[in-house]
Amino acid sequence: MFAPGQEQISKEEIKAGEIEASQTVQMVLAGGFLLYLSPFAVDFVRKFL
Structure with missing residues (x-):
């Protein structure tokens, strides 16, 4: 440099x-948010099925 x-x-x-x-920052934030929500989504799907 x-x-x-x-x-x-x-x-x-x-x-x-x-x-x-x-x-890149936007993708990292979106990925972090989705990873935060993933356990809730898995629990929802388990209860739904």
Whole structure:
């Protein structure tokens, strides 16, 4: 990142990285929420059947 002679990152690459990071955070939060709800869903299905 700070090595001499290394190219600068363009604004488009920075924006693409920000979008990718945002999507990653959203996917992690959604996955965590689904994992939190999964025991309740399993209990519901067991009682329903």
